[in-house]
Amino acid sequence: MTSAAMAVFPCGVASGEPGPHGIVLWTCLGPGAVDGGTDVPVGYEIAADPGFRDVRVRGETATHAGRDWTVRVVVDDPALEPFSTYYYRFTAAGATSRPGRFRTLPDPDARPERVRIAFLSCQDYTNGYYTALAHLAREDVDYVLHLGDYIYETTADPSFQSGQVRALRLPGRRIRAQTLADYRYLYRAYKRDPYLQRLHEAFACWHCWDDHEFANDSYGVYDTDTRDERLNYSPARRLAASQAWHEYLPTRLEFTPERGPLDALRVYRSVRIGDLVELVITDERLYRDGPPCGLGTFDRYLTPGCPARLDKRRTILGPVQREWFVETVTRSTRVWKIWANQVMCMQLKLSTDSVRGLFPWLPHLDLYVNLDQWDGFPAERERVLRAIERAGVTDFVVLTGDIHSFGAGYLRADFDDPASPALGVGLIGGSVTSANFVEMLTFGFGGVLVPPEAELTPALVRSNPHLKYFNSAAHGYVVLDITRTGITATMKAVDTIRARAARLLTLREFWVPRGAARLVRTGEGVPEFGTDDPDLSPSAR
Numbered sequence: 001m002t003s004a005a006m007a008v009f010p011c012g013v014a015s016g017e018p019g020p021h022g023i024v025l026w027t028c029l030g031p032g033a034v035d036g037g038t039d040v041p042v043g044y045e046i047a048a049d050p051g052f053r054d055v056r057v058r059g060e061t062a063t064h065a066g067r068d069w070t071v072r073v074v075v076d077d078p079a080l081e082p083f084s085t086y087y088y089r090f091t092a093a094g095a096t097s098r099p100g101r102f103r104t105l106p107d108p109d110a111r112p113e114r115v116r117i118a119f120l121s122c123q124d125y126t127n128g129y130y131t132a133l134a135h136l137a138r139e140d141v142d143y144v145l146h147l148g149d150y151i152y153e154t155t156a157d158p159s160f161q162s163g164q165v166r167a168l169r170l171p172g173r174r175i176r177a178q179t180l181a182d183y184r185y186l187y188r189a190y191k192r193d194p195y196l197q198r199l200h201e202a203f204a205c206w207h208c209w210d211d212h213e214f215a216n217d218s219y220g221v222y223d224t225d226t227r228d229e230r231l232n233y234s235p236a237r238r239l240a241a242s243q244a245w246h247e248y249l250p251t252r253l254e255f256t257p258e259r260g261p262l263d264a265l266r267v268y269r270s271v272r273i274g275d276l277v278e279l280v281i282t283d284e285r286l287y288r289d290g291p292p293c294g295l296g297t298f299d300r301y302l303t304p305g306c307p308a309r310l311d312k313r314r315t316i317l318g319p320v321q322r323e324w325f326v327e328t329v330t331r332s333t334r335v336w337k338i339w340a341n342q343v344m345c346m347q348l349k350l351s352t353d354s355v356r357g358l359f360p361w362l363p364h365l366d367l368y369v370n371l372d373q374w375d376g377f378p379a380e381r382e383r384v385l386r387a388i389e390r391a392g393v394t395d396f397v398v399l400t401g402d403i404h405s406f407g408a409g410y411l412r413a414d415f416d417d418p419a420s421p422a423l424g425v426g427l428i429g430g431s432v433t434s435a436n437f438v439e440m441l442t443f444g445f446g447g448v449l450v451p452p453e454a455e456l457t458p459a460l461v462r463s464n465p466h467l468k469y470f471n472s473a474a475h476g477y478v479v480l481d482i483t484r485t486g487i488t489a490t491m492k493a494v495d496t497i498r499a500r501a502a503r504l505l506t507l508r509e510f511w512v513p514r515g516a517a518r519l520v521r522t523g524e525g526v527p528e529f530g531t532d533d534p535d536l537s538p539s540a541r
């Protein structure tokens with residue numbers, strides 16, 4: 001892009017939420033392109049070829065200061081055909097943006113043989129370069145799914161942001177984003193990254209959020225920034241975070257601030273990809289209850305839990321979303337029911353017996369690694385999974401980010417009973433850059449005592465029989481090659497995020513055969529990364 005075009009379109013371009021005949025296009029204008037606070041016209045065109053000779057859709061929209069000069073165009077037009085590739089670009093203030101590319105969805109009645117989706121999460125700008133995104137932009141996939149932590153509301157939190165590679169300072173040197181201007185600043189700063197821009201230019205994306213688009217370990221309109229819940233009550237901050245998210249990411253969702261912070265934006269939704277995939281996207285932040293055992297570090301992490309954790313009324317989805325979710329999954333007639341799930345659903349314990357060699361003085365304890373995930377809501381988890389079991393749902397796959405680790409395993413209604421049948425397969429994608437366990441150990445993790453990585457991942461696999469692979473030493477993404485006979489999940493990692501160039505490695509490859517709720521190791525992968533369950537040795541497809 002010329003420097004003039006970069007000044008007009010500093011965020012690059014992006015697309016999202018494809019339909020069989022539609023797409024959402026997005027960009028933002030730079031200060032040089034705007035004049036006062038009045039409407040600035042922005043043209044757009046969508047062509048069938050990268051040279052823009054066969055233009056299918058052309059139009060004009062406008063943006064203004066009230067939406068921070070972001071541009072969102074929702075296109076649904078019969079001139080766009082299903083499951084086809086298109087190119088788009090914007091014009092404004094005499095400049096033309098770089099082109100972007102997207103693929104429409106197959107018709108809902110179509111029977112596609114194959115769809116490829118990459119999923120990613122957790123891109124803390126300060127912790128590294130987006131080398132993984134540079135590689136992902138070159139992958140041969142149809143769509144991308146972002147599971148959240150697109151931004152981080154803090155830029156130097158000592159508990160997980162001490163390994164600074166790229167400094168970012170909030171306006172006024174604030175410790176954490178509080179206002180709409182702060183959140184907008186963060187999206188603009190992140191969106192300037194050239195590798196993130198390449199990713200968005202290459203593929204349409206579905207977005208959901210996790211906690212850091214608002215506040216760490218947030219729930220409803222509460223952050224967890226202090227140990228006093230009254231001080232953590234932050235409805236205006238929640239609304240500001242939701243507004244900036246809506247302005248800066250290309251979705252079809254409507255933002256209605258008059259409804260208040262809990263109802264302004266409904267993020268949970270389902271997408272049908274031909275008869276092959278029902279992609280069910282949930283919101284595990286807005287309707288959830290708070291931490292069950294208190295707000296202290298050891299009330300939330302590496303904790304044996306407390307009786308309140310088991311309270312049957314506790315919810316992470318909220319009753320309305322829960323009912324919608326169970327109905328959507330159990331009634332779906334699509335081959336694969338794929339759940340875009342923000343926080344880890346599979347139980348994740350650390351048994352002190354598994355680290356006995358390191359900490360011989362510890363009594364026998366089963367510690368939950370993190371109660372901010374579904375382990376803080378075990379009754380609702382069992383309720384949902386039992387409903388899926390009763391309905392006889394097959395080919396159920398759960399995709400998760402948040403934990404900054406790669407992993408694979410099985411969903412069970414009762415995780416403490418290894419004989420409880422596998423109801424589906426869980427695939428966990430590592431972070432793009434956010435601190436993994438190794439980095440937290442290297443750069444400090446708020447003084448929390450945890451075993452070294454070489455001991456930690458084997459201990460986690462030993463402590464969780466349903467977990468077949470775990471690795472918290474790498475960064476990257478997962479590519480799903482979804483067919484009518486099975487899914488190949490390829491976990492890919494970069495060899496560094498601390499330099500602008502990196503090599504891409506295939507960490508692991510799993511085959512999930514249709515009709516079996518089974519994970520099969522295929523390919524060799526990089527054995528020195530992570531820990532595999534010995535039961536799951538590589539075998540031919």
Ligand SMILES: [Fe+2]
Binds near residue numbers: 121404
């Ligand atoms: Fe994260």
